[in-house]
Amino acid sequence: MSEENKMSSFWVLPEACISYIFSFTSPKEACIASTVSMGFKSAAESDFLWEQFLPSDYQDIIARSVSPLVYSSKKELYFHLCDSPILLDGGKLSFRLSKTSGKKCFMLCAKELRILVEAPQHWTWKTLAESRFAEVAELLDVCWLDIHGKMQTRMLSPKTNYGAYLVFKLLENSYGFNSPLKASVKLVQHGIGENNTVCLKQPIRRHGRLRRPVLQFDGWLPKERRDGWMEIELGEYFNDGGDEGDIQMQLFDIEKLHWKHGLIVEGIELRPKEE
Incomplete structure (x- = not known):
């Protein structure tokens, strides 16, 4: 024919x-x-x-x-x-679809994240007009940083490689974020996952009394989003569809303990890597 x-x-x-x-x-x-x-x-x-x-x-x-x-x-x-x-769920979770594939994208609000050393002298909650959530978390002063959230894998689209991203802003007077941090994404039940190296600002290195940007950094740097926030990839996870349990996403600095100030956390987003 x-x-x-x-x-x-x-x-x-x-x-x-x-x-x-x-x-x-x-x-x-x-x-x-x-x-x-x-x-x-x-x-x-x-x-x-x-x-x-x-x-x-x-x-x-x-x-x-x-x-x-x-x-x-x-x-x-x-x-x-x-x-x-x-x-x-009462404003705890944001949901959208990937326009190209129709796969599910979620963002956990800061209130749903576990932030260690969450005390009034270290963290505070505030309202920002540009946030989709009622409140965001603002870091006042800490040296021990540990932020992590969980999501059930059955909520995600099957046969999909997801990236996990911390959505944040840094205040003009922020400090302590030029040094590398650790990040990971893993199944809680298995407890297996690589620690990735990330930096929320361009890393710097001391040369005598001078502080100069590191031209080559073996890790991930943040990117600006279309909604005006910044994001840093924490890691990725392939949701085969057969896994039942929780996926944990984490950003932490529990070793070098640099003092930090001026981080605003909106949440952690899970979305398909191919988006």
């Missing part, structure tokens, strides 16, 4: 069949297909198709939203969840 005849056969398929075929593509490819013809547009925007791109437990997830979601189609819901993260 010629290519022309194959296309002619495809055009006469029922809309439901075309939607089913599109469900094996991606959200991006479905959007492109909707521009081909009116027939394709209807099939590429059907609720059946876009429900395939949503997580299988999306109804349970949006039922936990602190604010009701209003949408007229499953496609509209999909892009709302991609572009506007929603707060779950």
Whole structure:
């Protein structure tokens, strides 16, 4: 059969069949297909198709939203969840979808993290207009730094390699963050995971009385996010789908004990590495 005849056969398929075929593509490819013809547009925007791109437990997830979601189609819901993260469980957790893949992304708020030496003279809680959460944590003065959070692996998308990122800001008068810190991501049950080296500021090295930036640093440095915050990768974890338990994400400095001040923590985000 010629290519022309194959296309002619495809055009006469029922809309439901075309939607089913599109469900094996991606959200991006479905959007492109909707521009081909009116027939394709209807099939590429059907609720059946876009429900395939949503997580299988999306109804349970949006039922936990602190604010009701209003949408007229499953496609509209999909892009709302991609572009506007929603707060779950009374504002403890932020949820969104990866626009390219539809996979789940979560951020634990600072209140849900375990911050050792959490005392009024060391840490304080404050409200920031630019934060999605009600409160963020501000470090006043510590030398022993240990921040970690947990999340159940069953909440994540299966067969997905996730990166864990501390979302933070540094005040102008911050200090103590030019030195390397340790970070790790691991399954709590196994207790196995590599310690990675990270730095929240460009590391510096003393040369006599001078302090100069280290030109080469064997570790990870922070990046600016689209939302105006900074982030540093703590590590990664492949969620095969068969693991049942908690994944722990940690940033710590319990050896060199440099005094630190001026860190603001919004939370820790887990998102697909391919995003």
